[in-house]
Amino acid sequence: MGGDFAPDATVLGAIAAYKALEPQQKLVLIGDKNLAQRVFAEQNFSPDLIEFIHTTETIGMGEHPTKAITQKPNSSIGIGFSMLKAGEIDSFSSAGNTGAMLVGAMFSVKTVPGVIRPAISSVVPKVKKGYGIMLDVGANADCKPDTLLQFGVLGSLFVENIHGVANPRVGLINIGEEEGKGNMLMIATHSLMKETNLFNFVGNVEGRDMFYDKADVIVCDGFTGNVILKLAETFYDLTRNSGFENEFFAKFNYEQYGGSPILGVNAPVIIGHGISTPEAIKNMVLLSRSMITTKLIDKIKAAFK
């Protein structure tokens, strides 16, 4: 039921995802079955092919996350996290209330032991080819150096397993290339990262070179990351609305990435964009699958043991 175009976009995306899944991979939809039936019928898709958990309760985009999660256990997000906690599903994704998704993940499957704070990661397109990730983009407005150090570990494991990049290069968002540049947080974090053998630290990454092939994982606090993310989305929209398209800018189309994983919790959880289309929903399901089949969570748990 999450997202501006639910339930249509979600059901259409689920149908598309179903067709891409292998027989032993099962899809479970949670939401208002009566509303979904219409879409199934329109698509000539048998509703029996996808398991459906019926509920009519929803969490609105403007609701207070913690309040909503505690007071609405029967919302689609509430039920999703109960099922995830009980092991009835192996991953949970929604294009609904971002805060509720984050709080729900932390309350239900909980943070991986040893992880200080989970982070939300987002794709960063590269001008030349491929893409990297940036984290955190909004779960933690204030971060400490040891939290950012852990984001480097989480991001490396994600990129290594999901993007198939060996020995990923980790960069730190900063306002100068040299060590000693930046605010107190980034200066302290740079010192920690420089000495770490937990990942392959390649130094500071400035706003001007974040789209160039300097790093596979860009670490930042959630405040800076969120400002960057929204600014990049705005530039993408402004160019697209002006009729401008090119290979690089096309990579900013979030639909192809599906959503933003929460890294550092005990199960694969993905937050979809509020304006998720069927294509975005489908790719969110397929990204969930990759997070399951690569055993990413087990690898994260092992890294923080």
Added chain:
Amino acid sequence: MGGDFAPDATVLGAIAAYKALEPQQKLVLIGDKNLAQRVFAEQNFSPDLIEFIHTTETIGMGEHPTKAITQKPNSSIGIGFSMLKAGEIDSFSSAGNTGAMLVGAMFSVKTVPGVIRPAISSVVPKVKKGYGIMLDVGANADCKPDTLLQFGVLGSLFVENIHGVANPRVGLINIGEEEGKGNMLMIATHSLMKETNLFNFVGNVEGRDMFYDKADVIVCDGFTGNVILKLAETFYDLTRNSGFENEFFAKFNYEQYGGSPILGVNAPVIIGHGISTPEAIKNMVLLSRSMITTKLIDKIKAAFK
């Protein structure tokens, strides 16, 4: 002697500015006169029309600002600030080492009494029409709420006097629209700004709406501001290099704004872009003139008395 294309771009820009100045407005160039002579000759411009202070010492782009300013009093930047302090010139601009310009201003003409920290401001183009400013974009990587509150005062006075905007709207960069959103710094600053009668506070401004007509002055810490500035420049370059042009993106061409003023010091000081062209240099001189003729500095001093 500052900037990647000096002295040619500087001298050409000075010649263009000279033609735009009124008879009683005098231009003073500081640098290597022998190098400049060639440009004057090429342009058939009489060197006698512009006062020239000859020096061959320069501060390189990579030099440590404080060290360079103290050890190179005869550099073009060093001489400029001595003259500014002595009242021999009424404003000083350079496309040279940004840090040396900032340190030089604070060491020579000094911070306005009552101002905690000066800020560097930069133009923010708006999609619909006109442009606002953002500050700080790099002078202060770490800020406290009361420093950001003062940036609101400095920015308001600048926009009111230089852009001619009455009762400028001041917004705070943040990652949500509502009060209570953001990191600790922005939450505390929002509380201060909400209660202030020093300027017209209009609330939080997200990365996604900074180019829309929500505020005339956008306040942020120098870390966030610098990341935003460099990211915006990158997007501008990426679109332009791909052959894309439109009215809005054209406004990102820094040349038309001349440079970034340091606000909160006792004289008009402007830092030019390292890649300043003659057009940029000319506009930097004309912006200096506006800062003098509007008596902006006196108004800032009065506001902090």
